[in-house]
Amino acid sequence: MFQPESEAMPREQLEQVQLDRLNALLARVYDRVPLYREKFDDAGVRPHVETLADLADVPFTVKDDMRANYPYGMFAADRRDIVRVHASSGTTGQITVVGYTERDIHNWADLMARTLACAGANADDIVQVAYGYGLFTGGLGVHYGSERLGCLTIPISGGNTRRQVQVLSDFDVTVLACTPSYSLLVAETAEEMGIDPRSLPLRIGVFGAEPWSENMRVQIEERLGIRAIDIYGLSEVLGPGVASECVEQCGLHVNEDHFLIEILDPQTLRPVPDGQPGEVVFTTLTKEGIPVIRYRTRDISRIIPGQCACGRTLRRIERITGRTDDMIIVRGVNVFPSQIEQVLTGIAGVAPHYQVVLGKRGSMDTVEVHVEVAPDLAFDEVRELEALQRTVRGEIASALAVSIDVKLVEPRSIERSEGKARRVVDLRDTEGA
Amino acid sequence: MLEQLSVFLENHPGRLAHLCRTLGDAGVNMRALMVADTQEFGVVRIICDRPQAGKAALESAGFGVSVAEVVGVEVPDKPGGLADVLEALGEDDVNVEYAYCFIEPGMTGAVDVLKVDDGRASEVLESAGYRVLRPEDLYVPDDDG
Numbered sequence: 026m027f028q029p030e031s032e033a034m035p036r037e038q039l040e041q042v043q044l045d046r047l048n049a050l051l052a053r054v055y056d057r058v059p060l061y062r063e064k065f066d067d068a069g070v071r072p073h074v075e076t077l078a079d080l081a082d083v084p085f086t087v088k089d090d091m092r093a094n095y096p097y098g099m100f101a102a103d104r105r106d107i108v109r110v111h112a113s114s115g116t117t118g119q120i121t122v123v124g125y126t127e128r129d130i131h132n133w134a135d136l137m138a139r140t141l142a143c144a145g146a147n148a149d150d151i152v153q154v155a156y157g158y159g160l161f162t163g164g165l166g167v168h169y170g171s172e173r174l175g176c177l178t179i180p181i182s183g184g185n186t187r188r189q190v191q192v193l194s195d196f197d198v199t200v201l202a203c204t205p206s207y208s209l210l211v212a213e214t215a216e217e218m219g220i221d222p223r224s225l226p227l228r229i230g231v232f233g234a235e236p237w238s239e240n241m242r243v244q245i246e247e248r249l250g251i252r253a254i255d256i257y258g259l260s261e262v263l264g265p266g267v268a269s270e271c272v273e274q275c276g277l278h279v280n281e282d283h284f285l286i287e288i289l290d291p292q293t294l295r296p297v298p299d300g301q302p303g304e305v306v307f308t309t310l311t312k313e314g315i316p317v318i319r320y321r322t323r324d325i326s327r328i329i330p331g332q333c334a335c336g337r338t339l340r341r342i343e344r345i346t347g348r349t350d351d352m353i354i355v356r357g358v359n360v361f362p363s364q365i366e367q368v369l370t371g372i373a374g375v376a377p378h379y380q381v382v383l384g385k386r387g388s389m390d391t392v393e394v395h396v397e398v399a400p401d402l403a404f405d406e407v408r409e410l411e412a413l414q415r416t417v418r419g420e421i422a423s424a425l426a427v428s429i430d431v432k433l434v435e436p437r438s439i440e441r442s443e444g445k446a447r448r449v450v451d452l453r454d455t456e457g458a
Numbered sequence: 459m460l461e462q463l464s465v466f467l468e469n470h471p472g473r474l475a476h477l478c479r480t481l482g483d484a485g486v487n488m489r490a491l492m493v494a495d496t497q498e499f500g501v502v503r504i505i506c507d508r509p510q511a512g513k514a515a516l517e518s519a520g521f522g523v524s525v526a527e528v529v530g531v532e533v534p535d536k537p538g539g540l541a542d543v544l545e546a547l548g549e550d551d552v553n554v555e556y557a558y559c560f561i562e563p564g565m566t567g568a569v570d571v572l573k574v575d576d577g578r579a580s581e582v583l584e585s586a587g588y589r590v591l592r593p594e595d596l597y598v599p600d601d602d603g
Contacts, residue, residue, distance in 0.1 A: 398466050400517065402524040405464030405501055406555055406573070407494045433499055435468050436522040 027142040031282045032337045046310035057101045085319045096122040102313045112160040113260045124314035136266035137170020143271045144254035148175030155203035157183040162264025167202045186214045197226045205232040212248040223250035238367040262307045276329040276341030283311045291349045299328040323349045355390045358427050362448045368420045374403040374413050378439045383451045392429040400436040459527040461509035465502040466522040484515035490560035507597040529572045529579050530591035546586040552576040
C-alpha cells in the first residue's frame with residue numbers, strides 16, 4: 026500500500042475525516058462558486074451537514090453545469106493558484122475544462138501512486154505510459170503517479186504501435202498503462218513483428234478510460250501474459266485515480282478519503298442499499314481547483330459489500346456496467362443493455378451485436394433481444410441453432426434478472442452506426458395501446 | 459465427402475430469392491436446395507457446382523454461411539431404394555442428422571445427401587455396395603475458389 030494510513034484507515038475514523046472535509050468543502054464552494062451558492066439558496070440548503078447522510082438533501086451537479094460555466098466559471102480557487110488545466114474530449118457536446126492547484130496535482134500524484142501500488146507495482150517497475158498526453162487526463166495522470174511511486178517512467182504517449190512494441194521489448198517494461206482495447210492491438214502488433222508478448226518481462230497492465238468486460242480481461246491476460254487491472258476515473262472528478270482494483274481483482278477500491286461516493290436509484294435519485302446497482306455520484310472532498318458536489322457521473326455500478334482480502338478498508342465498486350443514458354425499465358426492473366454485450370462475447374456462435382426491442386403483450390412489457398449469428402455459421406442443424414437460442418436467452422435473462430425472448434438474426438442485419446449504436450427500440454407507446 | 463453450403467436465413471419475404479440471385483450473379487449453378495425451417499429462421503442447404511465460390515459470394519453479400527461436409531450416395535431408382543441405404547447405415551449404428559435427394563443428369567439413380575456425424579458412413583455404404591460420390595462427380599474442385 027502506498028498510503029496505508031489512509032487506505033486501511035478504520036471506517037469510523039474515515040467517516041469522520043469525510044464529514045470534516047465535506048463541511049469545509051461546502052463552506053468553500055458556497056463562498057467561492059456562484060453556481061453552488063445559487064443552487065443551495067434555491068434548494069434552501071445550508072452549506073453544512075450534521076451527518077454524511079444529510080448530503081442526500083444537497084443539490085446535484087451535472088455535466089451541463091460545467092458546460093454552462095465554460096471555461097472557468099466553476100473554479101473555486103483564484104486563477105493565479107491554478108497551475109494546470111485538462112479538458113474532456115467532448116464526444117457528446119462542448120468540451121469541459123477542469124483546473125488543478127499545486128496541491129491538487131500533488132494529491133493526484135499520490136492517488137495514482139496508490140493506484141499503481143494497488144495494481145502490484147513498486148519502485149523497481151518500469152512503466153510505459155501509453156495513454157495520450159495532453160488535455161486528456163490519462164497520460165499525465167499516470168505519469169505523475171508513476172514517478173511518485175519511484176518507477177522508471179516512459180512518457181511514450183499514445184499511438185505508433187510498432188514503436189510501443191519496440192520500447193516494450195527493448196526497455197524491459199514491466200507495467201503497461203493504456204486503454205484495454207489498445208493493449209490488444211499492442212499484443213497483435215507484437216505478434217506481427219515476431220515478438221511473443223508472453224515472453225516479455227511485462228507483468229502488469231493498468232487499464233481504464235473505457236468500459237471493458239471480464240471476458241476481455243481474460244483475453245488480455247492470456248495474450249500478454251500479465252495481470253490486467255481495471256482503473257476508474259473521470260476528468261470532472263479528477264482523472265484516473267478515483268478508484269482502482271487491487272491484486273485481488275474483485276472490485277475497484279474508491280479513494281474515499283478524497284471522494285465521497287453515493288450510489289443512487291436512477292429514478293428516485295435516493296441512495297440504494299449497498300450491493301444494489303445504481304448511478305455513481307461523487308463529491309470531491311479535497312480538490313481546490315474545481316471541486317464538485319454530488320456530480321452525477323451517469324455511470325452504473327454498485328458497492329461490493331464486505332471487506333477485501335488486501336486489507337484496504339476503502340469500499341469497492343463493481344466495474345462500470347453501463348450508463349444511465351442507456352437504462353431501460355422493464356416491468357419495474359432497471360435494465361442496462363450493455364450487460365448483454367458482455368454475455369454475448371462469452372457465447373460461441375453469435376456476434377456481440379444486438380438490439381433490444383421493447384413491446385407490450387396486454388399490460389405486460391415484453392423484451393425481445395435480437396442477436397446476430399456469427400458470420401461463419403457455426404451450426405447448420407436447426408436443433409443446434411435452437412439450443413444456441415436457448416443458451417443466449419438463459420444467459421441474458423440471468424444477467425439482466427428479467428425474462429426475455431431471443432431472436433437470432435442474420436449477420437450484419439443490425440444497423441451499425443459510427444457513433445453510439447442504437448441498442449434499444451421501444452415500441453411500447455406505439456403498439457396497440 | 460461433398461461440400462454443402464449451409465446458410466442462415468431469417469423468415470422474411472424475398473430473402474431466399476436474394477440468396478438465389480446472389481449465387482446466380484456469381485455464376486454458381488445449384489444442383490439441390492433444401493430448407494429446414496422453424497417459425498423464426500431457416501437453414502438453407504445447397505449443393506452447387508462451385509461451393510467455395512458460392513460461399514465467397516454469399517459472405518460478401520452479408521449472409522451467414524458455412525461449408526458443411528456431407529455424404530452423397532447414388533441410390534437405385536426403385537421402390538425401397540432409399541430405405542435399403544438407410545437400413546445399411548442403421549445396422550451399423552450410424553445416425554443420420556438430415557437427408558435430402560436430387561436427380562443428377564447422367565446418373566442412373568438418384569443422389570441422396572446425408573449429414574452424419576459418424577466418419578464411418580462412407581465406408582459402411584461402400585462395403586454395402588453403394589457408390590459414394592466424390593466431389594469430381596458433381597463439380598470440378600480445381601475450378602473452384
